[in-house]
Amino acid sequence: MNNMMNKITVGIVVLLLTASIFVLFVARDEPARLPAEEANFAGRSVENGALIFEANCVGCHGVQGKGIPGVAPSINSPEFFTTRLQEVGYVGSLRSFIEGTVNAGRPVGSGEYSAKMATWGQEYGGPLRPDQIHDVASFILNWEATAVAGESTAAQPTPTPLASDASPIEIGTAVYTAQGCAGCHGEPGGAGLVGPNLGGIATRAGSTVPGLSAEEYIQQSIVQPNAYVVPECPNGPCAPNLMPATYGQTLAPAELDGLVQYLLTLE
């Protein structure tokens, strides 16, 4: 018995000693692990933010956040990261400026843009949760390095690149999103914002301007928006010069063709 007890006592002591050495191992690794985890979650936050931006913001701010003239400002420019806060006299951090704007929107716009920055935060009746606002801000802030250095990261701000054998309609759908048409026209079939909703355009296009076929009318509306100004917009009569008149220069022929083909499917 005597001997046995001693062995057992020694056994416990050895076990507990090794167990505490385990814990020391954890302690040794903690100083390296904590920052690594922090970077991990910061990275995940940018990933989540990218998805949220893609789903909610590209329509107005553009796929790479460069803004769309007349619709919404660039949030991926050197000025945005350097002088913007001074310009508006905001004393907080850039992150809180972004989170505040996205959360509560800009109820009173600067007047330069056709659209309004909506209230996105759930607190203000929008769709995004606080963690999503945080993530989308992480994504925007992640442009800083390249914006300030003046280079564009993405070789080209290609929208989701299409299969090389993509049909014109697929191209058109992608261009519609990427070029921010939805920023003014809304999603087809939904409510237009400042431009007429394009749901059903294929049906009415052929009879809008005498002498122009549906295809020709749509093509003209995109390339020369002022040639015929639609009378009814969601907020009253349509203003001329609101829809950018530059698409004829900026869109590749295949993209323009794609857009027309796509709009022709909206019956």
Added chain:
Amino acid sequence: MGVINNVTQEIRKEGLFQWMLRQLDVLITRLTTGLNWNDLRSMARGDEPRRPNPRLTVHSESFFFHIKPSYYHQSVTKIGHTFRLGLLSTYFFLIELVTGIFLMIYYAPTPERAYGDMLNIISGVPFGQFVRDIHRLGAEAMVIVVFLHMVRTYLTGSYKKPRQFTWLTGVILLLATLFLSFSGYLLPWDQLAYWAVTIGGSMIDKAPPPVLGKTAQLILLGAPAIGAAGLLRFYLLHVLFVPLIVIFVFFIHYYKVVRVGISLPSLQEEIGQDTAKRVPADKRRYYLPDVFTDEMVFLGLITFILLALIIFGVYPGAPLEHHANPNKTPLHTEAPWYFLWIQGLLKLGDPTIMGVIVPTIVFGLLAIIPYIDFNPSRKAKDRPVAIALWMFSMAVLVVLTWMGTPYFMVESPPAEEVVQIMLPEEKDGPVRQTDWELLTVGEWDTTQDNSAASFDVQQLMVLFNDLIHEEHEKVVERHEAKVNDLRSIRNPTPEEQEELAKLLATDPGLPNGSGKMIIENWQEGLKKVTMRVFWTPEGDSEQTFEKTFYIHDDSNYDGQ
């Protein structure tokens, strides 16, 4: 004045040092409720106690020792009789209590904060993840241990007279343990938590009659769906209410165990006899110091194993998925493993019957086992029916658990399934496991030559291609199995072929399937990965499925 005089006189007589030693010994005796320094030493040496035995007074004077008998029958202290599973259940509960309080310090139960607090525990609190791991692993181990303890008391027939009530309180403890684990499951407020508990919550809703189900659900969740109110309630249940129930019932359970004694191995007793409390002097094994030391060694060993599992990464670590998102149902929602059997039942039929009534009957039957088993004998050879029924139930449990996993009867669209394997929503998967630098920017196609890509990306494309064909095969095989065994040597009849063609027309799988993976630089340290699956059913145009992911250089999904 008199006291001080006395003390000075004592000190003069004995000398200061001796006097202090004597005072220390008094202190030790008080702390141990009766054992002085020499008694402790003699115990550690394994000597016989002095008379009257001071080790016995400990059991009557100390609160913690009074819930332990002063001696046991030597044959119940053998490890192979009880496997000390009851003790182990208590131990895990204590571990959960201590680690839980640590986690509570850093956690607030609101949807705005909960997930962020978890991130902080993992990335900002020293030992935070370690304690989380212990708490999570401990909780799962406790479920297993309590369950095994039940199995052992069943197999040794220990629930029979006079221990019926001990068993009944045990069933309550089992339920409380399960609910303790389950209520804790929600607290990280991630996708895993949110959807597992949503399934559970929707089951309560199904309790008949509808008024009762709806009311019960409303009481538990505070709203028709899980939200701020539900989180707060689960939190309070988890940290306060259920632990109180466990502690309360635990004392009844222990009281019963000490009161009637642990049952002897059945072969040592006559049928119907219970001699646990009448232990002949030569068969006694005293708690102090023998059994006590055994228990400490055992718990030391378990602690060691628990820590080793965590530190050597055998236990993958307490998971944390993306933030809970009520608008995004994961492709596969899975209950915690100890409830998979209920999920399996749910796949078999009506949710009210399978999700509520059957489990209630199961636990109800379990609770009344001692009152419906009239067989007085505890010997295994006299209880063939009881033991066969038990084994059968265990087998059913295993099968149902398997049926609860997504491997059984969950048919998600094959293209989605392929992408889910390549780039799962949660966890890392082959694409994320690839070194970020080596994800070569470009458009890669399973039908083309990808030699411009890094070797890793080429491998990914091979895997992608294989998966597309595998998933296609799976669908076809499923159809074939449904129609008849077309893979048998026998040639299929025309009707069978027609039937198969019909199935293939509605659910074609991925015929002529191919895949594309498009990798773009998106931001500094951020790449966009678009996964596309193409397939062309016979006589139909090409179909596609597409999903976009962003991958950051620093993010890391392993260990989940």
